[in-house]
Amino acid sequence: MSDHAIEHDHVHGGHDDAVHEHAHPGWQVYSLVAVVLIILTAMEIGVFYAPFLQAWLVPMLIVLAILKFILVAGFYMHLKYDGPVFTTLFAFPLLLACMICGSLMLLFLYLGRHTGY
Amino acid sequence: MAAQPKPLHLEQVNYLEGGGIYGWLTTIDHKRIAVLYGISALLFMALGGTEAMLVRAQLIVPNNHFLSADFYNQMFTMHGLTMIFLVVMPLETGLFGNFLIPLQIGARDVAFPRLNALSYWIFILGALSLNFGWIWGGLPNGGWFGYANLTERAYAPGLNIDYYDVGLLILGISSVMSALNFFVTIVNMRAPGMTFMRMPMFIWALLVTVILLLLAFPALTVGLIFLFADRYFGSHFYEVIAGATPMLWQHLFWIFGHPEVYIMALPAFGMISEVLPVFSRKPLFGYPMMAYSIILIAFLSYGVWGHHMFATGMGPVADSAFAITSMLIAIPTGVKVFSWIATVWGGRLRFTTSMLFALGFILEFTIGGLSGVMHASAPIDLEQTDSYFIIAHFHYVLFGGVLMAILSAFYFYFPKMCGRFMNETLGKWHFWLTTIFFNCTFFPMHFLGEWGMPRRIYTYAPDMGWNFWNMFESISAFCLGASFLLFFANIAWSWFNGERAGADPWNARTLEWSIPSPPPIYNFVTVPTVHSRDAFWVEKYGDVEASGLAEKRVNVEYQTLPTPEEIAAIHMPLPSLFPIIMAGAIFLAGVGMLVGWFRLVFLGLGLLGFCAISMSFEYKEWGEDNPHQVHESFLKLDNRKVGVWSFIGSECVFFASLISTFMVYKSRSIGLPDADILNIPLTSFSTFILLMSSLLMVLALAGFQGGKPKVGTFWLFGTAFFGLIFLGGQVYEFTSFYREGMLYNTNLFSQCFYTLVGFHGFHVFLGVVWLLVMAFAGMKGKIGRSRALSVELCGLYWHFVDIVWVVIFTLIYLMRTIKRA
Numbered sequence: 001m002s003d004h005a006i007e008h009d010h011v012h013g014g015h016d017d018a019v020h021e022h023a024h025p026g027w028q029v030y031s032l033v034a035v036v037l038i039i040l041t042a043m044e045i046g047v048f049y050a051p052f053l054q055a056w057l058v059p060m061l062i063v064l065a066i067l068k069f070i071l072v073a074g075f076y077m078h079l080k081y082d083g084p085v086f087t088t089l090f091a092f093p094l095l096l097a098c099m100i101c102g103s104l105m106l107l108f109l110y111l112g113r114h115t116g117y
Numbered sequence: 118m119a120a121q122p123k124p125l126h127l128e129q130v131n132y133l134e135g136g137g138i139y140g141w142l143t144t145i146d147h148k149r150i151a152v153l154y155g156i157s158a159l160l161f162m163a164l165g166g167t168e169a170m171l172v173r174a175q176l177i178v179p180n181n182h183f184l185s186a187d188f189y190n191q192m193f194t195m196h197g198l199t200m201i202f203l204v205v206m207p208l209e210t211g212l213f214g215n216f217l218i219p220l221q222i223g224a225r226d227v228a229f230p231r232l233n234a235l236s237y238w239i240f241i242l243g244a245l246s247l248n249f250g251w252i253w254g255g256l257p258n259g260g261w262f263g264y265a266n267l268t269e270r271a272y273a274p275g276l277n278i279d280y281y282d283v284g285l286l287i288l289g290i291s292s293v294m295s296a297l298n299f300f301v302t303i304v305n306m307r308a309p310g311m312t313f314m315r316m317p318m319f320i321w322a323l324l325v326t327v328i329l330l331l332l333a334f335p336a337l338t339v340g341l342i343f344l345f346a347d348r349y350f351g352s353h354f355y356e357v358i359a360g361a362t363p364m365l366w367q368h369l370f371w372i373f374g375h376p377e378v379y380i381m382a383l384p385a386f387g388m389i390s391e392v393l394p395v396f397s398r399k400p401l402f403g404y405p406m407m408a409y410s411i412i413l414i415a416f417l418s419y420g421v422w423g424h425h426m427f428a429t430g431m432g433p434v435a436d437s438a439f440a441i442t443s444m445l446i447a448i449p450t451g452v453k454v455f456s457w458i459a460t461v462w463g464g465r466l467r468f469t470t471s472m473l474f475a476l477g478f479i480l481e482f483t484i485g486g487l488s489g490v491m492h493a494s495a496p497i498d499l500e501q502t503d504s505y506f507i508i509a510h511f512h513y514v515l516f517g518g519v520l521m522a523i524l525s526a527f528y529f530y531f532p533k534m535c536g537r538f539m540n541e542t543l544g545k546w547h548f549w550l551t552t553i554f555f556n557c558t559f560f561p562m563h564f565l566g567e568w569g570m571p572r573r574i575y576t577y578a579p580d581m582g583w584n585f586w587n588m589f590e591s592i593s594a595f596c597l598g599a600s601f602l603l604f605f606a607n608i609a610w611s612w613f614n615g616e617r618a619g620a621d622p623w624n625a626r627t628l629e630w631s632i633p634s635p636p637p638i639y640n641f642v643t644v645p646t647v648h649s650r651d652a653f654w655v656e657k658y659g660d661v662e663a664s665g666l667a668e669k670r671v672n673v674e675y676q677t678l679p680t681p682e683e684i685a686a687i688h689m690p691l692p693s694l695f696p697i698i699m700a701g702a703i704f705l706a707g708v709g710m711l712v713g714w715f716r717l718v719f720l721g722l723g724l725l726g727f728c729a730i731s732m733s734f735e736y737k738e739w740g741e742d743n744p745h746q747v748h749e750s751f752l753k754l755d756n757r758k759v760g761v762w763s764f765i766g767s768e769c770v771f772f773a774s775l776i777s778t779f780m781v782y783k784s785r786s787i788g789l790p791d792a793d794i795l796n797i798p799l800t801s802f803s804t805f806i807l808l809m810s811s812l813l814m815v816l817a818l819a820g821f822q823g824g825k826p827k828v829g830t831f832w833l834f835g836t837a838f839f840g841l842i843f844l845g846g847q848v849y850e851f852t853s854f855y856r857e858g859m860l861y862n863t864n865l866f867s868q869c870f871y872t873l874v875g876f877h878g879f880h881v882f883l884g885v886v887w888l889l890v891m892a893f894a895g896m897k898g899k900i901g902r903s904r905a906l907s908v909e910l911c912g913l914y915w916h917f918v919d920i921v922w923v924v925i926f927t928l929i930y931l932m933r934t935i936k937r938a
Contacts, residue, residue, distance in 0.1 A: 027816055038808065045931075069924070072916055076815050086758075093331075098773070105780055111431065111432045
């Protein structure tokens with residue numbers, strides 16, 4: 001039936017587009033990630049309270065939050081191990097969400113300030 | 118209620134037969150649900166059309182008082198809401214999406230059949246909520262976009278806007294559920310061999326449409342929640358006096374609203390792309406460019422919302438940016454128009470009613486597109502905005518474009534749906550009368566708009582120079598309405614008396630035409646394997662017929678009645694009462710919100726939760742792969758996992774809208790308290806707890822995956838316990854703020870804080886409930902190694918709640934320095 005456009009068959013071969021998932025890590029990796037998360041959170045709080053870091057507060061907090069975000073998404077949500085489909089399903093909406101946040105803040109806090117927005 | 122799998126009588130049954138009324142109420146068959154959507158939407162079309170007639174009757178002569186001013190407001194508002202949310206969307210995604218997606222991709226049903234039924238019943242109850250004002254309290258009357266701050270309680274004291282708010286919230290739930298379902302179905306349940314570039318164009322259009330739905334509706338939901346809070350809890354999200362701005366509503370609404378335009382337009386593009394090749398007897402011209410155009414339109418549609426707001430004073434930079442993106446989006450749309458023309462060009466055309474409507478679509482939609490692209494220019498838009506020119510423009514897009522495509526699809530797919538043709542003579546009368554009177558009704562509106570007639574105007578003075586054309590338009594509109602009586606009569610007559618249609622009455626190209634009309638409940642006796650685009654056409658004519666001008670069929674093999682062995686291999690999902698009960702629970706909660714009786718809200722939500730948990734145990738084989746997933750999924754992924762990730766994606770936009778509101782309003786808040794009230798030590802502790810709960814969650818998953826269910830169960834309880842500690846911290850924080858005088862509506866800071874952090878807490882609460890259900894199931898030995906995926910899904914949700922908190926903790930608690938520039 002190879003010259004047919006459709007075959008009606010119970011047996012299905014492999015698909016080129018198929019996504020293969022990898023095994024998830026064990027408790028050692030999970031625990032290590034938890035330790036790093038605790039350290040990063042402690043750093044966030046430290047940065048918040050340290051008077052000499054106030055000028056760098058915003059960029060440092062953003063970097064630390066992004067690192068924590070990536071660790072949880074990558075290891076605990078298994079994006080590092082699962083197929084790229086899931087990363088795409090998460091990354092595209094996340095990008096859009098960031099664009100919405102950025103656009104609204106830009107419009108209200110900067111671009112529209114002369115017009116009483 | 119807890120029905121167990123029983124043998125189905127698959128041999129003789131087409132999907133329309135059997136079951137009686139109970140069968141239809143409990144059905145989870147995608148084709149039956151499609152029919153339910155279709156009937157409902159046609160009834161609402163009659164209602165929406167009547168509303169339009171009343172609007173035109175009011176405007177037929179100057180100084181007319183046929184309707185009261187308030188009732189006139191209700192009529193044009195309900196006409197818009199009805200046609201958009203209760204007619205066009207249900208027809209495109211509810212009727213045609215439901216019916217065609219599984220058939221065109223070679224599946225037996227959608228990914229989540231019970232969720233599909235639930236979506237329908239929620240849709241019906243949302244529609245009733247929107248229309249409840251017919252009998253009590255008055256219909257929505259603030260325009261379909263319900264601009265703030267006219268929707269605040271001070272300016273709209275009746276129930277009208279409450280129906281609008283709650284109705285759209287409920288309809289949004291339905292739309293997102295359907296979108297998630299269709300997304301998973303298309304991504305994961307295509308027949309073997311059906312790669313993305315072999316999908317029918319309608320499937321492409323639906324795929325992108327549901328992505329738009331998933332990622333656009335949450336912004337509207339957030340806007341509606343703010344509106345509800347303003348009206349019921351005394352907050353001031355849209356009130357200038359409190360430092361807020363009504364512009365926030367416009368942004369949230371149009372972040373949803375412009376993608377919504379494409380949510381309506383893209384399926385229409387897909388339908389036309391199915392009809393034109395069949396009646397031109399040629400393949401679709403430029404298939405790859407058509408697919409890429411759909412993707413590009415969708416992507417750009419998120420960046421053009423500001424062109425609805427040029428008149429609001431966004432500033433020259435923002436105006437320019439939105440003008441550029443709005444002009445850009447015309448390019449892929451133009452590509453599609455040229456591709457349709459090229460498809461028809463040189464073909465051997467068959468002028469069926471369906472083809473006539475498809476050709477009519479190209480003409481009318483192009484006119485609407487040309488008047489639309491004018492509005493990409495901010496100066497021109499300022500001249501035309503809120504005038505009848507706009508009414509003309511969007512009716513050319515939505516009636517001349519989208520509705521024509523829907524009518525084309527109706528005549529095209531009716532034989533597949535019920536096994537009978539629609540009457541062609543009546544159909545052609547319908548087409549010509551509709552086309553003539555549509556243009557007579559709406560084309561003069563361009564002139565009226567340019568002559569200064571504002572939209573939504575109640576009546577006008579006789580010396581404005583608008584008399585003749587208003588009279589002309591109203592008479593034309595009545596004739597247009599009458600032409601639809603032919604359509605309804607044709608459906609009713611043809612359903613019972615139409616000429617019998619075979620499996621492939623149009624000599625068509627895609628998989629759905631390879632099965633009997635109407636289809637059997639299992640769709641395909643055996644799941645097809647696809648080797649090319651236009652698979653059924655190539656099956657019939659072979660590759661040599663790439664030109665599509667074949668005279669003689671070869672190798673035609675329609676699927677016929679199955680053998681007993683084949684029957685044994687078919688597993689179909691069973692009917693369920695849960696969807697209709699759950700929709701009733703949501704309706705109960707909605708009524709509770711409307712009347713301000715929050716015990717009813719909690720009762721409804723409680724019943725909803727109880728049913729959701731019970732439904733999980735409805736099948737004896739709880740936790741196993743969906744019983745209807747009878748063939749290997751295309752991507753070798755579990756539908757539920759794809760579904761949970763899609764839901765998480767949608768939640769990203771929901772929280773983004775909440776967070777951006779907080780960031781925008783933080784510096785606008787008047788008086789105390791402000792961010793200095795936040796308790797950093799307490800919240801830091803809660804943050805550690807939540808992060809550690811994620812560790813326990815993955816340990817639980819590792820336990821189940823490693824074949825140690827007791828270990829897994831222990832960690833599940835641990836995760837739930839940590840979640841409860843987090844919630845306890847939040848309750849303590851909220852109550853201490855309350856004692857210090859920070860009420861919900863104290864100022865912008867308090868209402869934004871409570872809303873954002875409260876919604877996160879609500880998500881944590883749902884997560885804890887889910888965890889406890891899983892933990893108790895684990896205790897009872899219901900989660901073995903093979904069912905560890907159920908724990909993984911719960912974990913995904915839990916970790917998402919965790920990373921949202923990572924963002925909230927940083928932006929809301931620690932980052933207090935962003936001030937208005």
